[in-house]
Amino acid sequence: MIPAAFEYHRPKDMAGVLSILEEHGDDARVMAGGHSLIPMMKLRMADVPHLIDLQDVGGMSDIEIDADTIRIGAMVTQHDIIDNEALAQAAPILREAALQIADPQVRYMGTVGGNVANGDPGNDMPGLMQCLDATFTVVGPDGERDIAAREFYEAAYMTARGDEEVLTAVTIPVPMGGYAYEKQKRKIGDYATAAAAVQIVKDGGSCVSASIAMTNLSDTPIYSEAAGDALVGTSLDDAAIKAAVAAMLDDIDPTEDNRGPVAFKKHVAGVILRRAIERAWSRA
Amino acid sequence: MKDEVTSREERIENLKGMGCSRKRVEDARFTQGKGNYVDDIKLDGMLFGDFVRSPYAHAKIVNIDTSAALEVPGVLAVLTAKDLEPLGLHWMPTLAGDRQMVLADGKVLFQGQEVAFVVAVDRYAAADGIEAVEVEYEELEVLVDPFKAMKSDVVLRPDTVAEDGSPAAGAHGPRKHHNHIFTWEAGDKGPTFETIDNAEVVAEETMYYHRTHPCPLETCGCVASMDKVNGKLTLWGTFQAPHAIRTVVSLISGIEEHNIRVISPDIGGGFGNKVGAYPGYVCSVVASIVTGKPVKWIEDRMDNLMTTAFARDYHMTGRVSATREGKITGLHCHVTADHGGFDACADPTKFPAGFMNICTGSYDIPTAFLQVDGVYTNKAPGGVSYRCSFRVTEAVYFIERMIEVLAIELNMDAAELRRINFIKKEQFPYKAALGWEYDSGDYHTAWDKALKTVDYEGLRAEQAQRVEDFKAGKTRSLMGIGLSFFTEIVGAGPVKNCDILGLGMFDSCEIRIHPTGSAIARLGTISQGQGHATTFAQILASEIGLPADSITIEEGDTDTAPYGLGTYGSRSTPVAGAATAMAGRKIRAKAQMIAAYLLEVHDNDVEFDVDRFVVKGAPEKFKTMKEIAFAAYNQAIPGIEPGLEAVSYYDPPNMTYPFGAYICVMDIDVDTGLPEIRRFYALDDCGTRINPMIIEGQVHGGLTEALAVALGQEIAYDDMGNVKTGTLMDFFLPTAWEVPNYETDYTVTPSPHHPIGAKGVGESPHVGGVPCFSNAIQDAFRPFGNRHTNMPHDHWRIWKTANELGLHD
Numbered sequence A: 001m002i003p004a005a006f007e008y009h010r011p012k013d014m015a016g017v018l019s020i021l022e023e024h025g026d027d028a029r030v031m032a033g034g035h036s037l038i039p040m041m042k043l044r045m046a047d048v049p050h051l052i053d054l055q056d057v058g059g060m061s062d063i064e065i066d067a068d069t070i071r072i073g074a075m076v077t078q079h080d081i082i083d084n085e086a087l088a089q090a091a092p093i094l095r096e097a098a099l100q101i102a103d104p105q106v107r108y109m110g111t112v113g114g115n116v117a118n119g120d121p122g123n124d125m126p127g128l129m130q131c132l133d134a135t136f137t138v139v140g141p142d143g144e145r146d147i148a149a150r151e152f153y154e155a156a157y158m159t160a161r162g163d164e165e166v167l168t169a170v171t172i173p174v175p176m177g178g179y180a181y182e183k184q185k186r187k188i189g190d191y192a193t194a195a196a197a198v199q200i201v202k203d204g205g206s207c208v209s210a211s212i213a214m215t216n217l218s219d220t221p222i223y224s225e226a227a228g229d230a231l232v233g234t235s236l237d238d239a240a241i242k243a244a245v246a247a248m249l250d251d252i253d254p255t256e257d258n259r260g261p262v263a264f265k266k267h268v269a270g271v272i273l274r275r276a277i278e279r280a281w282s283r284a
Numbered sequence B: 001m002k003d004e005v006t007s008r009e010e011r012i013e014n015l016k017g018m019g020c021s022r023k024r025v026e027d028a029r030f031t032q033g034k035g036n037y038v039d040d041i042k043l044d045g046m047l048f049g050d051f052v053r054s055p056y057a058h059a060k061i062v063n064i065d066t067s068a069a070l071e072v073p074g075v076l077a078v079l080t081a082k083d084l085e086p087l088g089l090h091w092m093p094t095l096a097g098d099r100q101m102v103l104a105d106g107k108v109l110f111q112g113q114e115v116a117f118v119v120a121v122d123r124y125a126a127a128d129g130i131e132a133v134e135v136e137y138e139e140l141e142v143l144v145d146p147f148k149a150m151k152s153d154v155v156l157r158p159d160t161v162a163e164d165g166s167p168a169a170g171a172h173g174p175r176k177h178h179n180h181i182f183t184w185e186a187g188d189k190g191p192t193f194e195t196i197d198n199a200e201v202v203a204e205e206t207m208y209y210h211r212t213h214p215c216p217l218e219t220c221g222c223v224a225s226m227d228k229v230n231g232k233l234t235l236w237g238t239f240q241a242p243h244a245i246r247t248v249v250s251l252i253s254g255i256e257e258h259n260i261r262v263i264s265p266d267i268g269g270g271f272g273n274k275v276g277a278y279p280g281y282v283c284s285v286v287a288s289i290v291t292g293k294p295v296k297w298i299e300d301r302m303d304n305l306m307t308t309a310f311a312r313d314y315h316m317t318g319r320v321s322a323t324r325e326g327k328i329t330g331l332h333c334h335v336t337a338d339h340g341g342f343d344a345c346a347d348p349t350k351f352p353a354g355f356m357n358i359c360t361g362s363y364d365i366p367t368a369f370l371q372v373d374g375v376y377t378n379k380a381p382g383g384v385s386y387r388c389s390f391r392v393t394e395a396v397y398f399i400e401r402m403i404e405v406l407a408i409e410l411n412m413d414a415a416e417l418r419r420i421n422f423i424k425k426e427q428f429p430y431k432a433a434l435g436w437e438y439d440s441g442d443y444h445t446a447w448d449k450a451l452k453t454v455d456y457e458g459l460r461a462e463q464a465q466r467v468e469d470f471k472a473g474k475t476r477s478l479m480g481i482g483l484s485f486f487t488e489i490v491g492a493g494p495v496k497n498c499d500i501l502g503l504g505m506f507d508s509c510e511i512r513i514h515p516t517g518s519a520i521a522r523l524g525t526i527s528q529g530q531g532h533a534t535t536f537a538q539i540l541a542s543e544i545g546l547p548a549d550s551i552t553i554e555e556g557d558t559d560t561a562p563y564g565l566g567t568y569g570s571r572s573t574p575v576a577g578a579a580t581a582m583a584g585r586k587i588r589a590k591a592q593m594i595a596a597y598l599l600e601v602h603d604n605d606v607e608f609d610v611d612r613f614v615v616k617g618a619p620e621k622f623k624t625m626k627e628i629a630f631a632a633y634n635q636a637i638p639g640i641e642p643g644l645e646a647v648s649y650y651d652p653p654n655m656t657y658p659f660g661a662y663i664c665v666m667d668i669d670v671d672t673g674l675p676e677i678r679r680f681y682a683l684d685d686c687g688t689r690i691n692p693m694i695i696e697g698q699v700h701g702g703l704t705e706a707l708a709v710a711l712g713q714e715i716a717y718d719d720m721g722n723v724k725t726g727t728l729m730d731f732f733l734p735t736a737w738e739v740p741n742y743e744t745d746y747t748v749t750p751s752p753h754h755p756i757g758a759k760g761v762g763e764s765p766h767v768g769g770v771p772c773f774s775n776a777i778q779d780a781f782r783p784f785g786n787r788h789t790n791m792p793h794d795h796w797r798i799w800k801t802a803n804e805l806g807l808h809d
């Protein structure tokens, strides 16, 4: 459990980060909290000759909330998310989800940027961000650009971010209506067997919009537009929820692992989504 | 003097002797991070050794090229079997009478097997060196299923086959097949089969007790330091049996035993994982001899989970017969035991399946028969007693499941079925059908107390209502009531039938009383978290009348401690605790003579009273033990040698048989497979209670490991022999979050043959806990037709049970 030798860099600003990335290309990687990257290096599954620690860069640790949008710096930790009262008011689903990630020790270190940039299908924040229709801001040698969370994930550990780009912030429209983050896991510190992020807006007893995303049920997070659509215009009766679950099941593609076989995962995904929808609706 | 105004009660309290919840003296250093574990040991010039391990479960080794590794900066040496062969150390004897490769000799038999040992200046250089060793493997057919192994033409262990290809006899007699290790039997086959064949009711079941692993927070490791000037080898390590390790090291290395000093420093949990002898120890010793420098070897978590000493892996088939009224008449058990690539079980020599023959449990079963077949497969060796006496968790799980299955067969309440069949109080000492003589017990009292405390009938009524609600679609949650009544067999053991590698399983204590009335006692055991320094001082305090706080307990250094067989199988209190009491009594006997001399009366005219000897009938005339201690060193007493010391080697006349009644209430989410433990009640009877607080701590720990094993802790292999659960992400180690609140309770039935009546408790909760958790889950599904499902009951397997019973339709 000892990583191969690597060069440790700790630049003071983003320009420094970008120049090291440019110089070493594939051989360099940024590190935020290190709680996904370091285990991979210790298992020698990730070979990182040049490790660039982002801790000293600055300017990426703020949570800014205005009337329409929330901007979360990439280096904001999962603990910061839980700890921020204003954020919990503006987007309570973030706290509900963050509390279900790992354990307090990991959450003190793990960052939002690292969680969404990592590209591991087990991470909870990518699905959450797709549900909230977040935008990721990345900066690279050619300057800054925005990528929609729903367009970001290509395959396991493959994202739309270029190797020489750094993710600096996540921006989300202030969510409306009821919310729920429902996750089944084997124990504290485990990734999801299945997880669902749901945000629902209700008007006069019927659903006017619904956003649904699932975690660890494919090699990327799954934003299921069809599942959301199945709820819109209904009063969330049993038939509507069944239709949403069926639509979601069409979109996911789980694989067997130690958490269980495919049939189990699909079943649990359905149960978890139903519970998330019901809880979100009750809060809407 | 202050003594004169102190009441007798205060004097008793001052001693902090038996029965007192004395705070653990160890915790001051542990809670401040001041423990001294093997990895804390740092010696001048110390090197670090680590293994190249096989990625394959079964492969021929074509070639090992170490040249590139030797070029890696900091790497000093790479040992392979070829280097060990001239020393005769490429193989080593196992505790089970088999032998095991120290480094792969021509082939590998399990994933993670030790192939080469890289010695470097530190662990980082060693890790880089490991990467650079090039091993050429030729994959062989993998056998992970013992039933297939017993039919396969593939010979896993060519070294155990005679020239004509037939299996050579093993340490435990003839072998049936080249992948077979032994057959072991207990009881009467003929009468048992006859009873079962003619019985009114027979329940049969097949169950698999999965492979799991003890998971101490500290992994295994050692530091070997060969001093070439004086020829002395010092070996620090995570040894549960330091003295036995010294003897083994001497026997296999040829170094004379007086030139070997084995030290077990603080140990961060053992649970059986640290009983065996591992290749890391041998390689560290050799590397230290070769390099002339101290060499450290410490496993990482994956090494630990994948290679050193697994537990269980028993495929058990049972038949139990009974009358229609529920009186059990006979029991038959067959086990196919998967021992992996080498038979490295840690059992007393004559017991290749440990004390599996305690599988008649707490019940008066007139006739029984047990047969165990050990089999080689391509899995890691081991087969240790994970927080239990030898194979006792398996035995108790087996019988406690068979009782439940029989209850289903009889359509009877499982609590009542147990009550009907318990051995009665007046039957003790009770001779069981499979050979053991149970020392004492009062099962009915314990059971009734347990059932009453939890309001068993109320729970059953609630459960029935829940089933109705479920059927009516009002809930998706089922309720399970887990019952378990266990009898452990601990304290191995009488030298006449218990030995390990020929070493009798006695234990020892040596006491020195210092002139000022404090003392040091040394034992042949070694604490791994059990709190020996606390409890053994309490035993002595009560025996010799000096305060526990004035008594130092020391263990684990073979140069200073008396010989003993170590700590596992709940043997410390039954055996070394007895030796402590007996040595204390020798001290007291001499103290009595000294007191009589000082008081100028006849020896028989003084009697012991808490912390002093008093003249019979004249309690104002006394000498305190403190005064007597001083006199032992400053007065010439006619006919009595100076000093106050004693040593006792205790060969127990019998095992001890702790027992207990556990009840668990669980709610199970049928749709997700999530179990929620609502209540857990544990009544333990461990005989005389030395320290109630430590007992409670042991019960909490043992139950938590039971929960782990029952609900998910598993070493799983795929068909290629790859370990699927090699990290703590997949190997279930419960956190505070998953652990319920435990309610503890007790009865006291002292052991009649133990000097202080104590029986041992550290492992009982694990032994009784596993079937209790499992039974709760199985019980929830009983109304829907469930008979038995195998552990571990993780979410998907619970879900699968519900699914197969049609509860998702």
Ligand SMILES: Cc1cc2nc3c(=O)[nH]c(=O)nc-3n(C[C@H](O)[C@H](O)[C@H](O)COP(=O)(O)OP(=O)(O)OC[C@H]3O[C@@H](n4cnc5c(N)ncnc54)[C@H](O)[C@@H]3O)c2cc1C
Binding pocket: A029, A030, A031, A032, A033, A034, A035, A036, A037, A038, A039, A054, A074, A100, A101, A102, A103, A106, A109, A110, A111, A112, A113, A114, A115, A117, A118, A122, A123, A124, A125, A165, A166, A167, A168, A189, A190, A191, A192
């Ligand atoms: C025991 C344990 C349990 C866990 N359980 C969960 C869980 O249940 N759910 C969950 O979601 N996560 C879980 N995690 C992962 C944890 O949340 C990680 O902290 C998180 O996934 C990554 O964040 P980080 O800041 O540690 O990133 P790092 O480990 O530093 O980096 C992860 C990856 O992202 C890249 N990266 C990091 N920051 C940036 C950036 N700003 N721009 C571009 N690339 C970047 C790195 O190069 C690396 O490839 C667990 C981790 C552990 C150790």
